Amino acid sequence: MTLDEATPNGDLNxxxxxxxxxxxTRRRLLAIGAQGGLAIGAGSLLAAxxxxxSSGTTKAxxxxxxxxxxxxxxxxxxxxxxxxxxxxxxxxxxWVDILRVYQLYDFLFDPGFGQDFTxxxxxxxxxxxPNHDASVWTIKLRDGVHWHDGKPxxxxxxxxxxxxxxxxxxxxxxxVAPFIxxxxxxxxxxxxxxxxxxxxxxxxPAITTVYSLAIVQNGATPKSFSTNPVGTGPFKYVSFQPGSxxxxxxxxxxxxxxxxxxxxxxxxxxxxxxxxTSRYNALQGGEIDVSGVIPGTFARQAAGxxxxxxxxxxxxxxxxxxxxxxxxxxxxxxxxxxxxxxxxQALIDGVFPGYAAVGNDVEGRFTKYYDMSLHxxxxxxKAKSLLKxxxxxxxxxxxxTSNASPGFTQAATLYAQQAAQAGVKINVQTLSPSVYxxxxxxxxxxxxxxxxxxxxxxxxxxxxxxxxxxxPYDETGWTTQPxxxxxxxVSQAIxxxxxxxxxxxxxxxxKKWQSEDGHLxxxxxxxxxxxxxKIHGLSGGIAQPLNNFNLVDAxxxx
Amino acid sequence: xxxxxxxxxxxxxxxxxxxxxxxGRGPRLLRKGPFSRHPLAGFVVRRAAAGLVTLLxxxxxxxxxxxxxxxxxxxTVLGRNAxxxxxxxxxxxxxxxxxxxxxxxxxxxxAVRGDLGRSAVAVAQQDxxxxxxxxxxxxxxxxxxxxxxxxxxxxxxxxxxxxxxxVYAARPPDYAISYxxxxxxxxxxxxxxxxxxxxxxxxLGLFPPVALVPPGTSPLSDVNALVLxxxxxxxxxxxxxxxxxxxxxxxxLRQDYVTMARLGGIRESRVLxxxxxxxxxxxxxxxxxxxxxYLFGGIIVVETLFTYPGVGSLLVQAVxxxxxxxxxxxxxxxxxxxxxxxxxxxxxxxxxxPKLRTQV
Numbered sequence: 001m002t003l004d005e006a007t008p009n010g011d012l013n014x015x016x017x018x019x020x021x022x023x024x025t026r027r028r029l030l031a032i033g034a035q036g037g038l039a040i041g042a043g044s045l046l047a048a049x050x051x052x053x054s055s056g057t058t059k060a061x062x063x064x065x066x067x068x069x070x071x072x073x074x075x076x077x078x079x080x081x082x083x084x085x086x087x088x089x090x091x092x093x094x095w096v097d098i099l100r101v102y103q104l105y106d107f108l109f110d111p112g113f114g115q116d117f118t119x120x121x122x123x124x125x126x127x128x129x130p131n132h133d134a135s136v137w138t139i140k141l142r143d144g145v146h147w148h149d150g151k152p153x154x155x156x157x158x159x160x161x162x163x164x165x166x167x168x169x170x171x172x173x174x175x176v177a178p179f180i181x182x183x184x185x186x187x188x189x190x191x192x193x194x195x196x197x198x199x200x201x202x203x204x205p206a207i208t209t210v211y212s213l214a215i216v217q218n219g220a221t222p223k224s225f226s227t228n229p230v231g232t233g234p235f236k237y238v239s240f241q242p243g244s245x246x247x248x249x250x251x252x253x254x255x256x257x258x259x260x261x262x263x264x265x266x267x268x269x270x271x272x273x274x275x276x277t278s279r280y281n282a283l284q285g286g287e288i289d290v291s292g293v294i295p296g297t298f299a300r301q302a303a304g305x306x307x308x309x310x311x312x313x314x315x316x317x318x319x320x321x322x323x324x325x326x327x328x329x330x331x332x333x334x335x336x337x338x339x340x341x342x343x344x345q346a347l348i349d350g351v352f353p354g355y356a357a358v359g360n361d362v363e364g365r366f367t368k369y370y371d372m373s374l375h376x377x378x379x380x381x382k383a384k385s386l387l388k389x390x391x392x393x394x395x396x397x398x399x400x401t402s403n404a405s406p407g408f409t410q411a412a413t414l415y416a417q418q419a420a421q422a423g424v425k426i427n428v429q430t431l432s433p434s435v436y437x438x439x440x441x442x443x444x445x446x447x448x449x450x451x452x453x454x455x456x457x458x459x460x461x462x463x464x465x466x467x468x469x470x471x472p473y474d475e476t477g478w479t480t481q482p483x484x485x486x487x488x489x490v491s492q493a494i495x496x497x498x499x500x501x502x503x504x505x506x507x508x509x510x511k512k513w514q515s516e517d518g519h520l521x522x523x524x525x526x527x528x529x530x531x532x533x534k535i536h537g538l539s540g541g542i543a544q545p546l547n548n549f550n551l552v553d554a555x556x557x558x
Numbered sequence: 559x560x561x562x563x564x565x566x567x568x569x570x571x572x573x574x575x576x577x578x579x580x581x582g583r584g585p586r587l588l589r590k591g592p593f594s595r596h597p598l599a600g601f602v603v604r605r606a607a608a609g610l611v612t613l614l615x616x617x618x619x620x621x622x623x624x625x626x627x628x629x630x631x632x633x634t635v636l637g638r639n640a641x642x643x644x645x646x647x648x649x650x651x652x653x654x655x656x657x658x659x660x661x662x663x664x665x666x667x668x669a670v671r672g673d674l675g676r677s678a679v680a681v682a683q684q685d686x687x688x689x690x691x692x693x694x695x696x697x698x699x700x701x702x703x704x705x706x707x708x709x710x711x712x713x714x715x716x717x718x719x720x721x722x723x724x725v726y727a728a729r730p731p732d733y734a735i736s737y738x739x740x741x742x743x744x745x746x747x748x749x750x751x752x753x754x755x756x757x758x759x760x761x762l763g764l765f766p767p768v769a770l771v772p773p774g775t776s777p778l779s780d781v782n783a784l785v786l787x788x789x790x791x792x793x794x795x796x797x798x799x800x801x802x803x804x805x806x807x808x809x810x811l812r813q814d815y816v817t818m819a820r821l822g823g824i825r826e827s828r829v830l831x832x833x834x835x836x837x838x839x840x841x842x843x844x845x846x847x848x849x850x851x852y853l854f855g856g857i858i859v860v861e862t863l864f865t866y867p868g869v870g871s872l873l874v875q876a877v878x879x880x881x882x883x884x885x886x887x888x889x890x891x892x893x894x895x896x897x898x899x900x901x902x903x904x905x906x907x908x909x910x911x912p913k914l915r916t917q918v
Contacts, residue, residue, distance in 0.1 A: 082875030083693060083884065084679045091683045168643040169684075222684030241773035242685075243875055244867060270770060274862045274871060281767035282865065285759060433878065439633050439640060 068537060072556035073266040076546075077279045077288035080271045085242035088225035089214035090170035095293045095545070096271045098211045100240075102549035103248050103267060104148075105214035105231035106256075108139065108158070109205050111457040111543040116366040120205055120457070123256075124153065124215050124232065128205040134497050135200045141191040145255040147217050148236045155187035160218040162195070172212035174472035178464055179204060200495030202502060203368070206458030209543070234262040234552035245270050254552070263537065263555035283307060283530060289556070290538070291530040292546040295406030296352030299528040310529040310547070312540020313357060315365035315455030318407065318525050320399070320415065320448070322518035324485075325477035327447035328397050332516050333390040340383035341422045342415060344376060344522040350414045351407040352525055359521035361514045363453055364462040366542050369506035374514050383422045396425040400449045402436035408450050411522070444475045451475060452525070455543050459506045460494050467513070468494075476518030486512060534558045598908065605904055609897045616893040617669070621662045624886040630654070634880045635678045644682075651681045652883065665886070674887035679879050690887040694872060696773070698891070701868035703777045705853035707784065708791045713846060715796060717839065720803025721830060724838075727808055736801065743797025751790040751863045758786060769864040777866075787864045791857060795849045802845040806838035813837075840907050847903035854899075855892040 081094035089101045108125040111117045127140045145153035165172040166182040184196040197204060207213065217230045224230075229237045232255065235248035248267045251257070270288060273279040276298045282288045284307070291307075299309065322329035322338060329335050339361060348356045364370045387393050401412040409430055416426035426448075435441035442449070456462045465471055469479045469487055478485040486509065493505035513519070527545035531538055537555045541548030625631065632648035633640045649655050653664065665675055674690040681688050723735040742750060759767040769783040777784060810816060811834055819829050858870035869888065876884040 080875060082679075082879040083677055083881060084683065084879040086683050086685070088683065168641050169647060174641075223686050226686035239773065243872075244773050272770065272865050272867055272871070274865070274874065278768055278863055278865045281755060281759070282770070285767045287766060287768050287770055435634070435880075438880070440630070 066536060066557065068260070068263050068555040069557045070260070070263050070265075070555070072264050073268060074264040074290065074535070074551060074554050074556065075288045076267065076269045076290045076292055076551070077273055077282055078269060078271045078292050079273050079276075079279065080243050082243045085271060086225065087229040087237070087240055087246070088222050089212055089216065090164055090167070090172050091222070092171065092211055096269065098544065099292060099546065099549050099551075100246055100248075100269060101211055101214050102233070102544070103235040103269075103551055104229055104233045104237060105216065106145075106233050107214055108208040111206075111209045111455070111548075113541060113543075113548060115542065116368075116370075117206075117455075117457045117543070118368050120209065124158075125205070125208075130202070130204070130497065133200045134202045134204065134495060135197050137195045137197065137204050138188070139193045139195060139205075141193065142255065143191055145232050146253055147232055148230045148251060149217075151217070153215075153232055154190050154218075155193045156218045157215060158193045159185060159187050160220070161213075161215050162193075164216065164220070165213065170212070172210065175207055175210050175212065175461070175464060178468055178470060179207065199491060200497075201460060202495060202497045203458040203460040206461055207464070209457040210461070211544075235267055238266075244272050257552070262552040264551075267551055280530075283532065286532070289532045289535050290546070290554075292549075294528045294530055296355035296525050296528060297406045297410070299355050299526075300353065306533065307530045308533060308535075310527075310531060310538060310540050311355065312527045312542060312545075314524060314527045314542055314545075315363075315367075315453070316525050316527070317359055317363055317365070317453040317519075317521040318351075318356070318411065318523045319359070319361075319451055319453070320412075320520040320522070321446070321451055321475045322520065323445075323447045323477045324516070324518045325481040328392065328395060329447065329518060330481070331390045331392070333386045334392050334395065335518055336515065337383040337386040337390070337392075337422070338419070338424070339520050340377060340379045340386070341419055341424070342376075342520060342522055343378050343418050346418065347411055347414050347522050351410045352523065355526040355528055356523040357526075359523045361517070361519055361521045362510045363466065363513075363519065363521065364456050364459045364510075365524055367456060367459050367462070369459045369503050371507045371510045374510060376514075380422050387422065387424070393423055394425075395423070396427070397448050398427045398429050400429050400431055400436075400442060400446050402431045402433050402441075402450075404433040404436040405450075405452050407525070412450060415522075444473065446475075449475070453521075457543070459510075463490050463494060463509070466519075467509075467517075478513075478517055601908065602905065605901050609901050613890075613894055613897055616897075617666055617890055618662065620886050620889045620893065621665060622658075624882050624889075625658060625661070631678065631882045632682075634882065635682050648678070648682050652676065652678055669887070669890060674891070675883045677881055678883045679881040690884050693884065694869060694888055694891065697867055697869045697872040700771060700777055700866065701854055701857075701870065704784065704787060704791070704857075704866065704868060705850060708788050708795070708853055709846070709850055711788065712792055712795055712799060712849065715792070716799035716803050716842070716846075717835070719796065719800040720842070721807050721835065721838075723800065723804045724807035724811060725830070727804075732804075736804070739797035739800050742793040743795075745794070747790055747794050747857070747859045748863055750793045751786065751860060754786050754789055754793075755863075767864070769866040771867050787860055787866055790860050790863075791853060795852070799842065799845050799849055802842040803839065806841045807834055810834045810838040836910060840910050843903050843906050843910070847899050851896050851899050854895055 076099070078096035078099060079094070081096050084093060086092060086097055087100055087104060089105055092098050092101050106124050108123060109128070110121040110123050112119055112121045122142070124142055124145060125139045126142050129138045130136070139158070141153070141155060141158065147153060162180065162182065162185050164170055165176050165180070167173060179197050179199065179201050181196040181198050186194050188194050195204075215232070220230065234251050234254045234257065236251050238247040238249050240246040246269045250262050250265050254261065273282070276294065279288070279291050280298075280301070283291045299311070322335050324330065324332075324335065329338070344358045348358065358376065360374050360376045362371070362374055384393070387395060399412050399416065401408045403409055409428070412428045416428050419426045431441050437443045439445070456465070465473050467478050467485060467490055469484065471479065474480065479487070489505065489509060493502060493509055496502040496505055527540060529538070529546045534556055535554060536557060537553040538547040547553055630645065630649075631654050632645045632652065636644055636648065653661060668675055672691065674694070676688040677690050677693055680693070687693065719735050719739065723732045726732045755767045758765045765785045766783050767786070769777070769787050771777050816829060816833050819833050820826070855869055855873070857868065858874055860866070861868045861871040869892070873885065873888045876888060
């Protein structure tokens with residue numbers, strides 16, 4: 001019995017919180033797994049999924065209302081990324097870049113369209129088999145896929161793409177460099193690639209779902225992405241002007257189209273909007289059909305109109321960050337106190353009312369090994385006693401925030417008011433958005449700040465991002481604190497192939513992170529988008545906003 | 559009654575001569591020079607030279623402001639994706655490892671030749687198009703078009719409204735024009751623009767709420783989309799310009815020669831047009847110039863509200879993406895435009911007031 005068969009994911013209502021899915025909660029599922037009732041080894045899991053056919057038709061069938069209609073031009077409005085916008089997956093940054101990447105390219109695997117990330121969906125890869133200790137992975141590739149220029153997709157393309165990931169200028173590098181032994185990556189056949197790793201990684205395929213790791217054509221360079229980006233995705237490049245607009249045309253030979261998808265003839269992504277008001281006006285006026293990635297602070301306004309609001313839970317954590325290795329929060333009791341005096345629901349009510357869920361300080365929501373039994377506690381008295389024990393009963397700290405992300409400054413202000421109840425004085429310092437995420441602005445080094453995260457496809461990805469020595473985003477100093485942050489335990493969890501044992505290890509780590517790490521994740525902000533009434537086929541997604549950015553499912557009918 | 563010129567000018571001292579009719583505090587003493595016979599040409603040359611010096615100083619200040627701040631430019635551009643290797647790479651590509659003055663000289667020399675340098679962000683992303691000149695060309699053109707349309711409407715409207723208000727000074731037409739234009743002038747652009755969107759789009763459905771200009775097309779290809787942005791800019795600018803015109807016309811209408819013209823039986827419209835307006839409008843030219851400077855590069859709020867792809871929006875985008883090279887080059891272009899507009903305004907004033915041609 002495979003995991004897919006054990007999980008009644010027939011109900012794909014994205015508006016339902018994953019923790020309360022009818023019939024099969026994550027906790028029950030994990031309990032079954034622990035009893036060995038399921039064959040959930042990584043290789044067999046993915047192979048079983050590969051036999052289930054195209055994931056695209058499953059998404060469209062449940063998300064659409066009515067019969068899909070061919071034709072038309074879909075106009076999407078996104079907040080601008082300015083001249084920094086790019087069609088290079090390895091340099092994609094703002095949401096508009098990620099949206100475009102999903103139209104032009106494909107990935108080896110996809111996190112899936114379900115209520116969690118339990119089962120990766122094969123895309124350009126059909127299976128991934130580990131060796132005995134998950135230190136070498138053999139990836140089998142899909143046959144019959146063609147690039148937009150007609151050339152056949154093959155192992156050469158994957159080997160070339162992995163080579164681009166080895167470049168430190170490529171954003172993918174920070175995710176894969178701790179794992180992939182680039183020099184030994186080789187093709188073993190026309191449609192087979194062997195990827196040796198630097199360390200055992202039981203969930204290695206999950207890394208390939210990150211948006212920076214789209215598969216590009218053999219020989220593609222950063223320069224070629226500017227002039228003629230070629231992918232295997234549902235749409236082909238027509239034109240692109242950074243900070244203004246891109247035009248993509250339907251790919252009639254799309255391998256996952258079943259001769260029908262994509263439904264629309266053209267996708268125009270307009271990215272000249274600098275604020276939500278003008279974008280909302282454009283949606284109302286029909287200049288655009290879809291507004292992708294609306295901040296929760298604005299969603300309430302959009303929801304009251306005749307526009308359809310697409311609202312979905314996500315794994316995008318909104319957090320305060322505290323340094324574990326120096327400064328006022330080096331004492332774990334102080335960090336614990338700060339978590340205890342945070343009234344998370346009140347923050348949500350003030351910042352994203354109705355468009356977020358309470359966070360529990362642990363990244364990795366919806367992932368396979370995420371422990372949903374960990375809940376936050378709100379206890380001001382206990383916080384006071386911890387602060388007193390640590391000699392910090394009159395704690396006075398500066399919280400650096402910015403308008404760089406929606407809701408940051410509002411949350412900072414509200415949290416400062418809450419902290420005052422416990423005698424903690426928080427001075428909110430607002431930095432310019434243009435410097436907040438730079439080293440000049442103190443990013444990745446500030447004693448007390450804010451950040452937001454992504455929806456991660458696996459706990460391994462969470463660890464590789466925040467908790468492994470040398471990781472790219474160790475903003476709480478977890479790995480540089482005395483003791484080094486349980487690196488041995490992290491490595492053991494990453495390499496553990498036995499799901500039951502892996503669950504034990506990840507649960508132990510999550511408890512440590514919740515109790516001791518400097519991330520105070522107060523909420524999981526929903527993904528919210530808006531669409532005109534004539535747009536169908538788009539629903540919520542937990543991996544990415546706007547139908548997991550799969551515009552291939554969209555169709556237009558008045 | 560003395561008539562100007564009836565008494566011959568006193569003899570000049572050696573090496574100098576007195577020029578012009580006695581005006582103000584007396585005749586000007588000028589040494590003979592290359593432009594002594596062509597004072598207007600001399601004025602143009604001196605103004606242009608002063609403008610160049612001003613631009614040079616401005617360029618240094620701009621360069622210093624954008625490059626001498628704490629922090630590394632490459633790190634700032636790369637942001638959260640900066641690694642030691644990627645920062646070193648970008649430092650080399652943008653020559654950030656050179657001394658500050660050398661970089662300034664390279665940048666300025668390029669600007670004089672028309673090369674505004676390379677966009678730091680485009681270089682970081684290894685884009686094919688990295689030239690700042692190519693990047694800002696279209697937005698600059700878009701801003702020029704919007705500014706030109708607004709000015710074409712603003713100047714005659716201001717002249718009409720200001721003159722009408724002055725002719726009927728202290729009477730109901732004057733109050734109506736003055737207070738109405740003041741109300742619109744006092745309201746911030748985003749408020750006026752939003753109001754216009756509510757009325758003309760939400761309620762009446764006449765004009766679109768945004769002025770999107772797809773790449774490769776001209777703003778003039780959809781004139782409907784320009785109506786609300788132009789109306790917004792007219793609304794906030796008209797009061798200032800019209801009141802300048804009104805003040806100038808009021809003062810001029812009280813001059814003796816205007817009174818003489820009226821007493822001589824000349825038609826009122828001819829008095830206004832031929833005798834009053836020409837002299838009255840000279841002081842207003844500076845207000846038109848200031849408005850043009852504002853329209854060209856300073857209307858970021860209107861561009862944001864209507865999503866109009868002008869140079870103001872581009873500058874803000876460059877700041878938000880921390881593209882330092884683009885910021886400094888755009889700022890230099892805007893500074894040059896400001897200075898040029900000032901020079902042209904000064905020349906226009908001289909052209910309109912003949913007596914100034916011999917006094918410059």
